[in-house]
Amino acid sequence: MATAALIxxxxxxxxxxxxxxEAAAAFAQATGRKPGLAVVLVGDDPASQVYxxxxxxACEAAGMASFEHRLPADTSExxxxxxxxxxxxxEAVDGILVxxxxxxxxxxxxxxxxxxxxxxxxxFHISNAGRLAVGQAGFVPCTPLGCIMxxxxxxxxxxxxxDAVVIGRSNIVGKPMAQLLTDANATVTLxxxxxxxxxxxxxRADIVVAAVGRPEMVRGDWIKPGATVIDVGINRLxxxxxxxxxxxxxxxxxxxxxxxxxxxxxxxxGVGPMTIAxxxxxxxxxxHAHAGQPAPGGL
Numbered sequence: 609m610a611t612a613a614l615i616x617x618x619x620x621x622x623x624x625x626x627x628x629x630e631a632a633a634a635f636a637q638a639t640g641r642k643p644g645l646a647v648v649l650v651g652d653d654p655a656s657q658v659y660x661x662x663x664x665x666a667c668e669a670a671g672m673a674s675f676e677h678r679l680p681a682d683t684s685e686x687x688x689x690x691x692x693x694x695x696x697x698x699e700a701v702d703g704i705l706v707x708x709x710x711x712x713x714x715x716x717x718x719x720x721x722x723x724x725x726x727x728x729x730x731x732f733h734i735s736n737a738g739r740l741a742v743g744q745a746g747f748v749p750c751t752p753l754g755c756i757m758x759x760x761x762x763x764x765x766x767x768x769x770x771d772a773v774v775i776g777r778s779n780i781v782g783k784p785m786a787q788l789l790t791d792a793n794a795t796v797t798l799x800x801x802x803x804x805x806x807x808x809x810x811x812r813a814d815i816v817v818a819a820v821g822r823p824e825m826v827r828g829d830w831i832k833p834g835a836t837v838i839d840v841g842i843n844r845l846x847x848x849x850x851x852x853x854x855x856x857x858x859x860x861x862x863x864x865x866x867x868x869x870x871x872x873x874x875x876x877x878g879v880g881p882m883t884i885a886x887x888x889x890x891x892x893x894x895x896h897a898h899a900g901q902p903a904p905g906g907l
Contacts, residue, residue, distance in 0.1 A: 612869035621881035628888045631904040632671040643895035644673040645703040646695045651681035656707045666884045681711050696724040702895035703729035729890040752785040754882025755838050767794035775799050776819035818859035828864025837872040
């Protein structure tokens with residue numbers, strides 16, 4: 609039996625970053641300034657620090673301006689809201705990203721709501737969620753937008769006639785992913801931890817997007833032969849004896865699923881690299897809108 613084709617998110621993301629870089633250079637030449645992304649980090653969460661550093665480097669590599677604001681963990685909500693308002697007004701800033709999670713004393717929803725929706729390149733603002741729901745142009749969260757790019761690259765822009773199952777109903781991945789698949793004409797089921805007979809629901813799907821946060825929950829015998837599997841999960845297993853770190857795995861039992869699926873994203877190297885590449889793309893789109901320029905083509 610042939611094994612599934614690997615969907616190389618790393619290679620796709622590198623190509624997307626290169627195209628964003630070319631368009632960013634053209635934007636800078638036309639407007640006299642670089643597209644600008646402001647990233648706000650509150651506290652010293654180690655994973656968040658790594659992500660923020662990676663975003664800054666990616667911005668600079670793409671010819672964009674990166675503005676980092678690192679605030680102490682005890683920053684007040686009023687101080688954070690004041691910073692966001694300054695960034696909303698700053699003409700050099702096209703995109704604003706507040707790194708989540710925030711310390712417990714800060715109201716994440718209130719902070720996200722304070723960001724100008726036209727600078728909300730994370731796509732988390734309720735206005736952008738509403739725009740997506742009713743089919744208007746707005747910013748879509750980076751991970752699901754990256755997933756739909758990988759799917760369309762594999763299956764074409766029109767997914768008519770295909771059954772898709774999204775496992776996970778988060779506001780950040782599951783719900784927007786279901787909407788993007790619907791917009792591409794797939795027939796979509798949004799499943800989750802309380803779905804009855806989940807394995808049977810998944811077995812009828814031509815497209816499976818797993819975004820539930822449970823290591824290797826989706827087994828190989830859940831997968832319809834030839835299906836396309838997008839694994840959004842990234843989970844670290846307990847370390848094996850004598851090893852410091854456990855293995856990184858997705859929400860899909862990769863080795864089992866690869867024997868059945870037609871195509872599958874690996875973990876790592878699948879969806880993960882797409883997230884920052886799409887963030888750069890969203891920032892570039894925001895910069896064009898901010899400058900009154902038509903949106904860049906091919907992105």
